[in-house]
Amino acid sequence: MKSFIAYQLTPTFSNIQVSRRYKHFDWLHKQLVEKYSCVAVPPLPEKQISGRFEEDFILMRLRALQLWMDRMCTHPVIAGSDVMVHFLSCTDEKRWKVGKRKAEKDDYTGGKFFFTVTTPPHALDAKVVDQQMERFGRFVKSMDDSAKHLLTIAENGVRKYQGSFKKEHMKLGGSFIALAKSFEFDERPAAQPLTRALEHSGKTYEDIGRLFAGQPELDFKGLMEGLQEYRGILSTFPDILAVQRAATQKIQESAGRLNDSEMATVQSRADVITYTTQAEMSHFHEVRVGDFKGYMQAFLQSQIQFHQRVTQMLQETLQAYDQA
Amino acid sequence: MKSFIAYQLTPTFSNIQVSRRYKHFDWLHKQLVEKYSCVAVPPLPEKQISGRFEEDFILMRLRALQLWMDRMCTHPVIAGSDVMVHFLSCTDEKRWKVGKRKAEKDDYTGGKFFFTVTTPPHALDAKVVDQQMERFGRFVKSMDDSAKHLLTIAENGVRKYQGSFKKEHMKLGGSFIALAKSFEFDERPAAQPLTRALEHSGKTYEDIGRLFAGQPELDFKGLMEGLQEYRGILSTFPDILAVQRAATQKIQESAGRLNDSEMATVQSRADVITYTTQAEMSHFHEVRVGDFKGYMQAFLQSQIQFHQRVTQMLQETLQAYDQA
Incomplete structure (x- = not known):
């Protein structure tokens, strides 16, 4: 089975x-x-x-x-x-x-x-096309490098949020609680509100620490997922560009060895491949703009919510001192 | 000269x-x-x-x-x-x-x-006083330990804010800018708003990094200054308590060796010292409550302002994507 x-x-x-x-x-x-x-x-x-x-x-x-x-x-x-x-x-x-x-x-x-594939009937300018393809090749390399770098930074960011950022706030919280504990030696009623407020602040910082640890799931993870997907997409372009390059090289190789009619066929066949490749490049860029807009908006919105939540928690604990 | x-x-x-x-x-x-x-x-x-x-x-x-x-x-x-x-x-x-x-x-x-010094005429209960003094001694030790610990955590916090917290945000900013740089290969007008927005986000995170680095001056430093001052104050209490202890020990040593009138003098002299010490302890606690209320309020207010500022900066850069 x-x-x-x-x-x-x-x-x-x-x-x-x-x-x-x-x-x-x-x-x-x-x-x-x-x-x-x-x-x-x-x-x-x-x-x-x-x-x-x-x-x-x-x-x-x-x-x-x-x-x-x-x-x-x-x-x-x-x-x-x-x-x-x-x-x-x-x-x-x-x-x-x-x-x-x-x-x-x-x-x-x-x-x-x-x-x-049906393409526009116009013949393409080989020089312009070559430059465009070479430029796109450089773009692919550049974007992949940047995406790879950003991924490393984001992975590191996740570790920091879940590691030292969390720990630092938890430790600060723990220290406030320990100080509040020492303040408990003073049993006068008038002293209690401060002791309680300080303890509250300690717990607040511990909560903020936990909030840090949970944050990457809400922001970095989505961004990283998108970057990883794009690295996969980008990895396919060298082969796509190689197909187009092979087609244009065939024209150069055939020059002088084929008659005009045969050359026209080779030329138009290469143009179909170029047009199709251009369509794919154009599609990629269009989708890329929408995708990264989405990734960044989601990332920033989640970061904003995080800082708003922290602000709110700090405001709550600040209020605890009004009675102290 | x-x-x-x-x-x-x-x-x-x-x-x-x-x-x-x-x-x-x-x-x-x-x-x-x-x-x-x-x-x-x-x-x-x-x-x-x-x-x-x-x-x-x-x-x-x-x-x-x-x-x-x-x-x-x-x-x-x-x-x-x-x-x-x-x-x-x-x-x-x-x-x-x-x-x-x-x-x-x-x-x-x-x-x-x-x-x-003029004190209330009532004789003090030696047992109650002993317990109170012993308790205050333990409080001094406990608060000093907590203050020392909090100082270490705060010093570490300063290093983190000015070190890894700053760096992490600067690096994230730099990565966004690098990605935006790669997006510049796409020169279509429709692609520009995203590229500019991403670059803006990169600069925003670099600014947030700098904000982290400047933050300890506004929150941790004040808290640390207060803690350091209190460690100085606390360091004087063992000697103060020793003076009071010496006075009460004198009563015990004199018991049976002095006549009633002499004993009453020793007793009342010890009580004056105890009353004075109690006044100092009480003054300390009263001032402590006000001081730490102030330290914590200032610390929290500055932390709130920090997170509000970060929120505002992130909201501004989020808006840049509306046109993308």
Whole structure:
């Protein structure tokens, strides 16, 4: 007997639930990468055999698969593709196998996919295109470096919030409580409000410490998730750019060796690839702006709420001194 | 030729400025300690010969002398004492020397000071007094331990605010700016608001980092100053309690060796010392409540302002995303 983790998906277009295993996602990923060599199909989360049923890992992978699926379903080409529709809607074992075979036998994958693409008829300026592609390549490297760096800083931030930031406030709280404890030697009624207020402040700082520890879950984690996803997307672009580069290099290699009509075909074929790559680059940038706007807004809102909560807690404990 | 640091004091009761040197404070301190063996006369700040003219040290000592003087001038016995009035009001070199000699020749210092004290006529219950004194001794130890611990935590807090808390926010800011820099590769006008907003957030976090670094000056420093002053005051109580203990021990030693009349004198003399010590203890506790109320209110208010300022800065940078 075997056991496995099943992922249940309910697409909004059908509202009918389908059940898939990791290996199905893996298969879908392979199909998409093969067919759409010009689309940024990010890698799936790691399969990781050992500790497969560990709850944290399962939840993390579920979340990563969810993000991957959301990403693919909002891609203008992928979303409506046969293989994706099949993956998201087939509930019948037999039809599943038929659709699977059909996708695997698809003639229009890789280089042949471009035969199915219609582009503007205008020929492209090779020099302008080269500069644009080279620039995008540098952008990918630059953004990946920045994202990687920010991830390191954020990971460190999480450790600080849960470590020294928390500890520092807990220790301060503990010291206030200890001082209040020593003040208890003075049993005059007039002395009690201060002693109680100081104790309250101590507990407040302990609570603030705990608030620090819980904060990364509310801000850093979301930002890091987004950055990690983007690093996956960015990692696909060197291959995409290589396909486009190969097509333009073919023109240069063919120059003088083919007749005008043959050259025109090679040229227009390269242009289709360039147009498609440009579309993908443009799509990436558009989505990037929306995504990072969202990441930053969520991050900042949560940080604001944190500081507002701390302010409120401090104001409450400050009031305790009114009677002291 | 010699140079020295002069401290100018303008007492509110005369509004006439007098100029004193550290050695004059030192002399005053000695007179007060000798005359008022039952009063908590805290130690002066260290004289420290080397680096005497270093600005930081001068400012720190000025501040500590100011606190010491404020403390002495609010003490019900010290404030009106001849030696204090002389110190605060004499502007004439010749009269200064006369007053100085007079203070040094004061007959009613140390044990003899108690002859000048009038107390309630009721005899005190030795057992109750012993318990009270023992309890106060334990309180002094306990409060000093707590104050010392809180000081260590606060010193550590200062280092954290100026070190890792600052750095962590500066680094996060720097990472946002670096990511914004990579976004500049996308020159579409539609992409600019996000890039600018992200850059703004980066600068905001750098500013927040700087705010962290400047914060201890506004909260921890005041609290630490108060704690340090209190450690000085607390350090005087063991001697004060020893004087009282010696007086009560004298009763026990005299029991059976003196006649009734002599015993009554010893007893009433011990009671005067106990009453005076009780008055000092009571004064200490009363002032302590007011002081720590003030320290904590100032500390919390400054912390509240800090978190409010951070909230405001984050809200401002969050708004930058409205256009993105």
